[in-house]
Amino acid sequence: MNLLQEAVSYLNDPFNWSRPNGILDLGAQHLRISLIAVLAAMAIGIPVGALLGHVGRGGGFTVALSNISRAVPTLALLTVFAVTPIGFGPTATTIALALFALPPVLTNTYVGFRGVDRDVVEAARAMGMGERQVLVRAELPLAVPLLMTGVRTAAVQVVATATLAALVAGGGLGRIITLGFRQQDYGAVLAGAILVAALAVLTELLLSALSWAVTPGPRRLPLGRVRTRRPEAAEVAAAA
Template structure:
């Protein structure tokens, strides 16, 4: 029996799904860790990106902070946490993954706000909008496609990287892979890798649909009318006519 057949046999066994520490339980842990990490990153990255993008200041700071955060290896953070009061477990993994998710969300939020047509911003101010109203009611909707691209990128990366949680007793689908290596059950290792890959693809598809849904203006699926939909990389193109 080849490796792929062993992996499919592992995935087709109902006991592997429903037992204690089975696939369903580990999937729930994986999703919980990933969701908390992305939400934590958004709590800090989105307001900071909105502030810097709205004011037009701190572009160099944003790039530098993103590059520094991206350069910190997640596994290195987990190792550091092991000798601190944080220790091992889901909390350490969530914090490390939140740091990992921070750069793309911050960068895309900042670029999205800076990409909003300045004429639209000035027109809203001429209508009496305050700075807060301009940021939340004008710039945020127009920057939403690019912001969501950052969230989508971060979420997919976090879902894939959350397999490291198994190395620090954090649970998740990575436990299938690490246990398979310990038992030299390479069919289980491949099965765990397949599950993580499918979960990452599903995350990408769902968040892409959400990004499409929050894009202002007429919405058109890419395969309709023989031409592509508006790209989220240029939020100003999605501005509704004044």
């Protein structure tokens, strides 16, 4: 039996799905850690990015934060947390993943709001809208495509990276992989990798559909009264 056959056999065994700490339990833990991390990143990144993009400041900050996040691996953060009161476990993993997800959410939100046509903003103000109304009713609908791109990128990265939780007693599908390595059961290792990859692809597909649904336009959900216009590539580059 080759490695792929062993992985398929592992996935076809109902016991591996239904037992305690089986695929279903670990999958639920994986999703919970990922969801909390992404929601935390959105709760911070979207308001801050929207505000910075609205006032037209903070471009250098967002670019610097994005570059720093690429230089600091999540595993390094988990190692640092190990010697702090945070310690090991799901809490440390969730915080590390939230910090990992924050830069793409913040950067794309900033670029999305900064790329809104200034004529639209001035027209909204001329209609008597306050700054909060301009932000929510004029700029937000136009910024949604790039904003959702940031959320989708962050979510897929978090789902894939959450396998590291198993290294710090954080649960998730990574436990199948780490346990497989310990037992030299490489079929289980491949099965765990397939499950994580499938979950990441499913996340991408679901958020792509959600992004399509919430982007104003023909046959989509109305998020505002302003006609949408996707920023041109030159405008986005200039805003960044």
